[in-house]
Amino acid sequence: IAGITQAPTSQILAAGRRMTLRCTQDMRHNAMYWYRQDLGLGLRLIHYSNTAGTTGKGEVPDGYSVSRANTDDFPLTLASAVPSQTSVYFCASSEQQGEGGELFFGEGSRLTVL
Amino acid sequence: GQNIDQPTEMTATEGAIVQINCTYQTSGFNGLFWYQQHAGEAPTFLSYNVLDGLEEKGRFSSFLSRSKGYSYLLLKELQMKDSASYLCALSDSNYQLIWGAGTKLIIKP
Numbered sequence: 331i332a333g334i335t336q337a338p339t340s341q342i343l344a345a346g347r348r349m350t351l352r353c354t355q356d357m358r359h360n361a362m363y364w365y366r367q368d369l370g371l372g373l374r375l376i377h378y379s380n381t382a383g384t385t386g387k388g389e390v391p392d393g394y395s396v397s398r399a400n401t402d403d404f405p406l407t408l409a410s411a412v413p414s415q416t417s418v419y420f421c422a423s424s425e426q427q428g429e430g431g432e433l434f435f436g437e438g439s440r441l442t443v444l
Numbered sequence: 445g446q447n448i449d450q451p452t453e454m455t456a457t458e459g460a461i462v463q464i465n466c467t468y469q470t471s472g473f474n475g476l477f478w479y480q481q482h483a484g485e486a487p488t489f490l491s492y493n494v495l496d497g498l499e500e501k502g503r504f505s506s507f508l509s510r511s512k513g514y515s516y517l518l519l520k521e522l523q524m525k526d527s528a529s530y531l532c533a534l535s536d537s538n539y540q541l542i543w544g545a546g547t548k549l550i551i552k553p
Contacts, residue, residue: 372448372531372543373487388540420486427539433479435486 333357336421336436343411343443351406351439353421359434361427362404363388364396366417367438373420379404380427411443446470448544450532455550456522464517464530464547472537478506478517479531481546487531490517519549527551
């Protein structure tokens with residue numbers, strides 16, 4: 331079944347460690363996104379990519395980096411994890427960024443930083 | 445600035461009708477989305493409104509009033525499986541989504 335795959339689904343990480351969350355889609359969508367979801371808050375955009383080779387900063391980019399070497403993959407890296415980065419991370423994609431573009435989400439990666 | 449408000453939690457009875465409201469303030473607007481999110485799962489798309497009026501899709505309908513900065517999601521003939529969080533999101537002038545915190549809907553038998 332076509333869709334978005336995230337890995338790992340869950341991870342406990344020591345503060346200061348480096349971590350990469352993987353995201354792969356097989357729908358040939360141009361746009362991809364990383365969100366974090368915290369209790370009581372709406373989804374917050376971390377980084378996005380409108381097409382392979384380009385990335386942009388979202389609402390909460392500090393402490394995170396992304397790359398988009400090809401259409402399918404959009405990894406999110408935490409260079410040096412801190413406890414405030416404990417959250418559920420969702421990768422999403424859409425055909426293109428624009429009006430009416432439905433987002434398709436991965437199942438999420440639950441990250442705990444101790 | 446931009447702001448979206450929706451109730452934190454609502455309770456309704458199986459078989460009944462419930463309306464979940466969403467109000468927003470924004471300087472740029474390119475449409476409003478509703479997503480459903482079951483606990484521990486990913487959000488899934490329900491509806492998109494860009495023009496004023498009601499969009500009906502089966503048991504679910506979504507309404508938009510751009511002049512009032514107001515939308516609602518109407519769920520009819522509620523089923524237990526409708527217990528979920530419902531997320532309102534507006535598309536801003538740059539087509540980025542600004543998300544509300546979500547409304548947790550609890551369905552009771």
